[in-house]
Amino acid sequence: MDRAALSDVLPRLPIGALSRRTGCNVETIRYYERAGILPHPARSEGGHRMYGTAHVMRLGFVRRARELGFTLDEVRALLRLVDQEDHACVEARELAARHLQAVRARLADLQRMESVLAGMIECCGGSVRPECPLLETLFDGGEVEGKSCSGEA
Protein backbone atom coordinates (compact mmCIF):
# COMPACT_ATOMS: atom_id res chain seq x y z
CA MET A 1 0.00 0.00 0.00
CA ASP A 2 1.59 3.24 -1.07
CA ARG A 3 -0.17 5.81 1.03
CA ALA A 4 1.35 8.78 -0.73
CA ALA A 5 -0.30 7.67 -3.96
CA LEU A 6 -3.72 8.22 -2.37
CA SER A 7 -2.96 11.82 -1.51
CA ASP A 8 -5.10 13.52 -4.06
CA VAL A 9 -7.97 11.14 -4.36
CA LEU A 10 -11.29 12.51 -3.17
CA PRO A 11 -10.06 15.98 -2.25
CA ARG A 12 -13.49 17.48 -1.72
CA LEU A 13 -14.50 16.58 1.81
CA PRO A 14 -15.40 19.63 3.90
CA ILE A 15 -14.43 19.60 7.54
CA GLY A 16 -17.82 18.43 8.79
CA ALA A 17 -17.67 15.34 6.60
CA LEU A 18 -14.14 14.58 7.78
CA SER A 19 -15.38 14.98 11.32
CA ARG A 20 -18.24 12.51 10.78
CA ARG A 21 -15.96 10.05 9.03
CA THR A 22 -13.30 10.00 11.74
CA GLY A 23 -15.35 10.74 14.83
CA CYS A 24 -13.08 13.69 15.50
CA ASN A 25 -14.56 17.03 16.56
CA VAL A 26 -14.44 19.84 13.98
CA GLU A 27 -12.74 22.17 16.45
CA THR A 28 -10.18 19.48 17.21
CA ILE A 29 -9.38 19.03 13.52
CA ARG A 30 -8.67 22.76 13.19
CA TYR A 31 -6.65 22.57 16.38
CA TYR A 32 -4.56 19.71 14.95
CA GLU A 33 -3.85 21.82 11.90
CA ARG A 34 -2.66 24.73 14.03
CA ALA A 35 -0.61 22.30 16.11
CA GLY A 36 1.18 20.93 13.07
CA ILE A 37 -0.34 17.47 13.36
CA LEU A 38 -2.39 17.71 10.18
CA PRO A 39 -1.07 19.46 7.06
CA HIS A 40 -2.89 22.52 5.73
CA PRO A 41 -5.58 21.21 3.39
CA ALA A 42 -6.66 22.66 0.06
CA ARG A 43 -9.26 25.41 0.21
CA SER A 44 -12.40 26.04 -1.79
CA GLU A 45 -12.89 29.37 -3.60
CA GLY A 46 -14.60 30.75 -0.52
CA GLY A 47 -11.90 29.54 1.85
CA HIS A 48 -13.45 26.32 3.16
CA ARG A 49 -11.06 23.47 3.99
CA MET A 50 -11.22 20.58 1.53
CA TYR A 51 -9.84 17.21 2.59
CA GLY A 52 -8.87 14.03 0.75
CA THR A 53 -8.27 10.40 1.56
CA ALA A 54 -4.77 11.07 2.84
CA HIS A 55 -6.22 13.35 5.49
CA VAL A 56 -8.82 10.78 6.49
CA MET A 57 -6.08 8.20 7.01
CA ARG A 58 -3.75 10.53 8.84
CA LEU A 59 -6.46 11.71 11.18
CA GLY A 60 -7.45 8.10 11.82
CA PHE A 61 -3.87 7.39 12.73
CA VAL A 62 -3.81 10.33 15.12
CA ARG A 63 -7.09 9.31 16.74
CA ARG A 64 -5.94 5.76 17.33
CA ALA A 65 -2.61 6.92 18.73
CA ARG A 66 -4.40 9.34 21.06
CA GLU A 67 -6.74 6.56 22.20
CA LEU A 68 -3.64 4.62 23.22
CA GLY A 69 -2.63 7.59 25.32
CA PHE A 70 0.24 8.91 23.17
CA THR A 71 0.76 12.63 23.75
CA LEU A 72 0.56 14.97 20.77
CA ASP A 73 4.36 15.27 20.87
CA GLU A 74 4.62 11.51 20.61
CA VAL A 75 2.07 11.50 17.81
CA ARG A 76 4.15 14.11 15.97
CA ALA A 77 7.19 11.86 16.36
CA LEU A 78 5.26 8.84 15.08
CA LEU A 79 4.05 10.84 12.10
CA ARG A 80 7.61 11.89 11.29
CA LEU A 81 8.53 8.20 11.18
CA VAL A 82 5.56 7.52 8.93
CA ASP A 83 6.60 10.32 6.61
CA GLN A 84 10.07 8.90 6.13
CA GLU A 85 10.30 6.43 3.26
CA ASP A 86 11.92 3.71 5.36
CA HIS A 87 9.48 3.48 8.18
CA ALA A 88 12.04 3.32 10.98
CA CYS A 89 10.37 0.44 12.71
CA VAL A 90 12.94 0.29 15.47
CA GLU A 91 12.35 3.88 16.48
CA ALA A 92 8.59 3.40 16.46
CA ARG A 93 9.04 0.42 18.70
CA GLU A 94 11.22 2.34 21.11
CA LEU A 95 8.77 5.20 21.25
CA ALA A 96 5.91 2.84 21.95
CA ALA A 97 7.95 0.98 24.57
CA ARG A 98 8.71 4.22 26.41
CA HIS A 99 5.06 5.12 26.29
CA LEU A 100 4.11 1.68 27.57
CA GLN A 101 6.37 2.25 30.56
CA ALA A 102 4.57 5.51 31.30
CA VAL A 103 1.20 3.79 30.98
CA ARG A 104 2.30 1.06 33.38
CA ALA A 105 3.53 3.63 35.89
CA ARG A 106 0.20 5.44 35.73
CA LEU A 107 -1.55 2.09 36.07
CA ALA A 108 0.39 1.33 39.24
CA ASP A 109 -0.53 4.77 40.64
CA LEU A 110 -4.19 4.20 39.92
CA GLN A 111 -4.11 0.72 41.41
CA ARG A 112 -2.72 2.15 44.62
CA MET A 113 -5.44 4.81 44.66
CA GLU A 114 -8.05 2.18 43.99
CA SER A 115 -7.05 -0.04 46.86
CA VAL A 116 -6.73 2.79 49.37
CA LEU A 117 -10.09 4.22 48.34
CA ALA A 118 -11.79 0.84 48.45
CA GLY A 119 -10.31 0.22 51.90
CA MET A 120 -11.43 3.62 53.17
CA ILE A 121 -14.94 3.13 51.90
CA GLU A 122 -15.27 -0.33 53.36
CA CYS A 123 -13.94 0.92 56.64
CA CYS A 124 -16.37 3.81 56.69
CA GLY A 125 -19.34 1.63 55.85
CA GLY A 126 -19.25 -0.57 58.90
CA SER A 127 -18.41 2.28 61.19
CA VAL A 128 -19.87 2.64 64.62
CA ARG A 129 -17.30 5.22 65.64
CA PRO A 130 -18.26 8.80 66.40
CA GLU A 131 -16.12 10.46 63.71
CA CYS A 132 -16.07 9.53 60.05
CA PRO A 133 -13.11 7.18 59.60
CA LEU A 134 -12.84 8.18 55.95
CA LEU A 135 -12.28 11.83 56.78
CA GLU A 136 -10.08 10.85 59.73
CA THR A 137 -7.86 8.84 57.44
CA LEU A 138 -7.46 11.80 55.14
CA PHE A 139 -6.62 13.97 58.12
CA ASP A 140 -3.98 11.92 59.85
CA GLY A 141 -2.60 10.01 56.90
CA GLY A 142 -3.08 6.68 58.70
CA GLU A 143 -2.80 3.56 56.58
CA VAL A 144 -6.05 1.89 55.75
CA GLU A 145 -4.53 -1.37 54.64
CA GLY A 146 -3.68 -3.74 57.44
CA LYS A 147 -5.54 -1.67 60.00
CA SER A 148 -8.26 -3.17 62.08
CA CYS A 149 -10.93 -0.93 60.54
CA SER A 150 -13.45 -1.59 63.28
CA GLY A 151 -11.69 0.88 65.53
CA GLU A 152 -10.17 0.21 68.93
CA ALA A 153 -11.71 1.96 71.94
Next chain:
Amino acid sequence: MDRAALSDVLPRLPIGALSRRTGCNVETIRYYERAGILPHPARSEGGHRMYGTAHVMRLGFVRRARELGFTLDEVRALLRLVDQEDHACVEARELAARHLQAVRARLADLQRMESVLAGMIECCGGSVRPECPLLETLFDGGEVEGKSCSGEA
Protein backbone atom coordinates in the same frame (compact mmCIF):
# COMPACT_ATOMS: atom_id res chain seq x y z
CA MET B 1 -9.77 15.37 68.72
CA ASP B 2 -11.34 18.75 68.31
CA ARG B 3 -9.56 20.21 65.37
CA ALA B 4 -11.09 23.64 65.72
CA ALA B 5 -9.49 23.96 69.14
CA LEU B 6 -6.06 23.80 67.54
CA SER B 7 -6.80 26.71 65.26
CA ASP B 8 -4.67 29.33 66.88
CA VAL B 9 -1.81 27.29 68.20
CA LEU B 10 1.54 28.03 66.59
CA PRO B 11 0.34 30.76 64.25
CA ARG B 12 3.76 31.88 63.18
CA LEU B 13 4.82 29.57 60.35
CA PRO B 14 5.73 31.46 57.18
CA ILE B 15 4.77 29.88 53.88
CA GLY B 16 8.17 28.29 53.28
CA ALA B 17 8.00 26.40 56.56
CA LEU B 18 4.48 25.23 55.77
CA SER B 19 5.75 24.10 52.42
CA ARG B 20 8.58 22.08 53.99
CA ARG B 21 6.27 20.58 56.59
CA THR B 22 3.64 19.41 54.13
CA GLY B 23 5.73 18.77 51.03
CA CYS B 24 3.47 21.16 49.14
CA ASN B 25 4.98 23.73 46.79
CA VAL B 26 4.86 27.36 47.93
CA GLU B 27 3.19 28.43 44.69
CA THR B 28 0.63 25.69 45.13
CA ILE B 29 -0.21 26.84 48.65
CA ARG B 30 -0.87 30.35 47.37
CA TYR B 31 -2.90 28.84 44.55
CA TYR B 32 -5.02 26.84 47.04
CA GLU B 33 -5.73 30.06 48.90
CA ARG B 34 -6.88 31.81 45.73
CA ALA B 35 -8.93 28.73 44.86
CA GLY B 36 -10.76 28.78 48.18
CA ILE B 37 -9.25 25.51 49.39
CA LEU B 38 -7.23 27.07 52.18
CA PRO B 39 -8.56 29.99 54.27
CA HIS B 40 -6.73 33.31 54.19
CA PRO B 41 -4.06 33.12 56.88
CA ALA B 42 -3.01 35.84 59.29
CA ARG B 43 -0.37 38.26 58.01
CA SER B 44 2.74 39.68 59.59
CA GLU B 45 3.23 43.45 59.83
CA GLY B 46 4.97 43.39 56.50
CA GLY B 47 2.30 41.30 54.82
CA HIS B 48 3.83 37.83 55.01
CA ARG B 49 1.43 34.90 55.42
CA MET B 50 1.57 33.30 58.87
CA TYR B 51 0.18 29.81 59.33
CA GLY B 52 -0.81 27.72 62.34
CA THR B 53 -1.43 24.09 63.14
CA ALA B 54 -4.93 24.16 61.67
CA HIS B 55 -3.45 25.10 58.31
CA VAL B 56 -0.86 22.34 58.52
CA MET B 57 -3.61 19.78 59.10
CA ARG B 58 -5.91 21.14 56.45
CA LEU B 59 -3.18 21.21 53.84
CA GLY B 60 -2.19 17.66 54.78
CA PHE B 61 -5.79 16.63 54.22
CA VAL B 62 -5.83 18.30 50.82
CA ARG B 63 -2.53 16.68 49.80
CA ARG B 64 -3.72 13.21 50.75
CA ALA B 65 -7.02 13.68 48.97
CA ARG B 66 -5.20 14.89 45.85
CA GLU B 67 -2.89 11.88 45.99
CA LEU B 68 -5.98 9.70 45.88
CA GLY B 69 -6.98 11.50 42.71
CA PHE B 70 -9.84 13.61 44.07
CA THR B 71 -10.33 16.74 41.97
CA LEU B 72 -10.14 20.11 43.70
CA ASP B 73 -13.92 20.36 43.45
CA GLU B 74 -14.21 17.06 45.28
CA VAL B 75 -11.67 18.23 47.84
CA ARG B 76 -13.75 21.37 48.38
CA ALA B 77 -16.79 19.19 48.96
CA LEU B 78 -14.89 16.98 51.42
CA LEU B 79 -13.69 20.06 53.28
CA ARG B 80 -17.25 21.35 53.52
CA LEU B 81 -18.18 18.08 55.20
CA VAL B 82 -15.23 18.41 57.56
CA ASP B 83 -16.26 21.94 58.45
CA GLN B 84 -19.74 20.86 59.46
CA GLU B 85 -20.03 19.85 63.09
CA ASP B 86 -21.64 16.51 62.35
CA HIS B 87 -19.17 15.09 59.94
CA ALA B 88 -21.68 13.76 57.44
CA CYS B 89 -20.04 10.41 57.10
CA VAL B 90 -22.60 9.12 54.64
CA GLU B 91 -21.99 11.95 52.21
CA ALA B 92 -18.23 11.50 52.45
CA ARG B 93 -18.68 7.85 51.68
CA GLU B 94 -20.86 8.59 48.67
CA LEU B 95 -18.39 11.11 47.35
CA ALA B 96 -15.54 8.65 47.74
CA ALA B 97 -17.57 5.88 46.14
CA ARG B 98 -18.33 8.03 43.09
CA HIS B 99 -14.67 8.87 42.83
CA LEU B 100 -13.74 5.20 43.15
CA GLN B 101 -15.99 4.46 40.20
CA ALA B 102 -14.17 7.08 38.13
CA VAL B 103 -10.81 5.65 39.17
CA ARG B 104 -11.93 2.17 38.16
CA ALA B 105 -13.15 3.40 34.79
CA ARG B 106 -9.81 5.09 34.16
CA LEU B 107 -8.07 1.93 35.30
CA ALA B 108 -10.01 -0.12 32.77
CA ASP B 109 -9.08 2.39 30.04
CA LEU B 110 -5.42 2.17 30.93
CA GLN B 111 -5.52 -1.61 31.06
CA ARG B 112 -6.92 -1.67 27.56
CA MET B 113 -4.19 0.70 26.38
CA GLU B 114 -1.57 -1.40 28.11
CA SER B 115 -2.60 -4.62 26.46
CA VAL B 116 -2.92 -3.11 22.98
CA LEU B 117 0.45 -1.41 23.29
CA ALA B 118 2.13 -4.53 24.62
CA GLY B 119 0.63 -6.53 21.77
CA MET B 120 1.76 -4.01 19.16
CA ILE B 121 5.28 -3.93 20.51
CA GLU B 122 5.57 -7.68 20.66
CA CYS B 123 4.24 -7.94 17.15
CA CYS B 124 6.69 -5.35 15.87
CA GLY B 125 9.65 -6.97 17.57
CA GLY B 126 9.52 -10.25 15.71
CA SER B 127 8.74 -8.62 12.42
CA VAL B 128 10.27 -9.71 9.17
CA ARG B 129 7.66 -7.83 7.17
CA PRO B 130 8.60 -4.90 4.95
CA GLU B 131 6.42 -2.29 6.70
CA CYS B 132 6.38 -1.58 10.41
CA PRO B 133 3.42 -3.51 11.84
CA LEU B 134 3.16 -1.06 14.71
CA LEU B 135 2.61 1.90 12.43
CA GLU B 136 0.40 -0.22 10.17
CA THR B 137 -1.82 -1.07 13.10
CA LEU B 138 -2.21 2.60 13.93
CA PHE B 139 -3.06 3.30 10.31
CA ASP B 140 -5.71 0.73 9.63
CA GLY B 141 -7.06 0.25 13.11
CA GLY B 142 -6.62 -3.52 12.87
CA GLU B 143 -6.84 -5.47 16.09
CA VAL B 144 -3.56 -6.62 17.53
CA GLU B 145 -5.10 -9.10 19.91
CA GLY B 146 -5.94 -12.40 18.34
CA LYS B 147 -4.06 -11.63 15.15
CA SER B 148 -1.35 -13.89 13.91
CA CYS B 149 1.32 -11.27 14.39
CA SER B 150 3.92 -13.09 12.32
CA GLY B 151 2.32 -11.87 9.12
CA GLU B 152 0.83 -13.98 6.33
CA ALA B 153 2.09 -14.05 2.69
Next chain:
DNA sequence: CTTGCACCTGTAGTCACTACAGGTACCATA
Protein backbone atom coordinates in the same frame (compact mmCIF):
# COMPACT_ATOMS: atom_id res chain seq x y z
C1' DC C 1 -32.99 34.97 -4.55
C1' DT C 2 -33.54 33.77 -0.14
C1' DT C 3 -33.00 30.93 3.80
C1' DG C 4 -30.49 28.36 6.98
C1' DC C 5 -26.82 25.61 7.88
C1' DA C 6 -21.86 24.84 7.53
C1' DC C 7 -17.93 27.00 7.67
C1' DC C 8 -14.45 30.83 8.78
C1' DT C 9 -11.09 33.45 12.24
C1' DG C 10 -9.70 34.74 16.63
C1' DT C 11 -9.98 34.64 21.37
C1' DA C 12 -10.91 32.88 25.92
C1' DG C 13 -11.98 29.16 29.07
C1' DT C 14 -10.95 24.46 31.24
C1' DC C 15 -7.82 21.93 35.30
C1' DA C 16 -4.24 22.03 38.56
C1' DC C 17 -0.66 23.75 38.80
C1' DT C 18 4.17 26.01 37.59
C1' DA C 19 7.21 29.76 36.34
C1' DC C 20 8.49 33.86 35.91
C1' DA C 21 9.30 39.41 36.64
C1' DG C 22 9.79 43.02 39.43
C1' DG C 23 9.54 44.52 43.98
C1' DT C 24 9.47 44.28 49.43
C1' DA C 25 10.15 42.13 54.29
C1' DC C 26 12.88 39.72 57.45
C1' DC C 27 16.66 38.34 60.06
C1' DA C 28 21.43 37.23 61.03
C1' DT C 29 25.70 38.92 61.06
C1' DA C 30 29.51 42.73 61.06
Next chain:
DNA sequence: TATGGTACCTGTAGTGACTACAGGTGCAAG
Protein backbone atom coordinates in the same frame (compact mmCIF):
# COMPACT_ATOMS: atom_id res chain seq x y z
C1' DT D 1 22.88 50.17 63.41
C1' DA D 2 23.91 49.06 58.69
C1' DT D 3 23.83 45.53 55.27
C1' DG D 4 23.27 41.75 52.62
C1' DG D 5 21.06 37.62 51.18
C1' DT D 6 17.31 35.16 51.44
C1' DA D 7 12.29 34.51 51.73
C1' DC D 8 8.43 36.50 50.72
C1' DC D 9 4.91 39.51 47.99
C1' DT D 10 1.61 40.44 43.72
C1' DG D 11 0.27 39.75 39.18
C1' DT D 12 0.54 37.61 34.94
C1' DA D 13 1.45 34.04 31.58
C1' DG D 14 2.46 29.32 30.29
C1' DT D 15 1.43 24.12 30.25
C1' DG D 16 -1.64 20.10 27.33
C1' DA D 17 -5.26 18.95 24.66
C1' DC D 18 -8.78 20.43 23.68
C1' DT D 19 -13.68 23.04 23.92
C1' DA D 20 -16.70 26.97 23.45
C1' DC D 21 -17.97 30.89 22.10
C1' DA D 22 -18.73 35.63 19.14
C1' DG D 23 -19.22 37.70 15.10
C1' DG D 24 -18.94 37.16 10.36
C1' DT D 25 -19.01 34.61 5.46
C1' DG D 26 -19.83 30.66 1.94
C1' DC D 27 -22.72 27.41 -0.09
C1' DA D 28 -26.46 24.72 -1.84
C1' DA D 29 -31.38 23.60 -1.90
C1' DG D 30 -35.85 25.23 -2.79
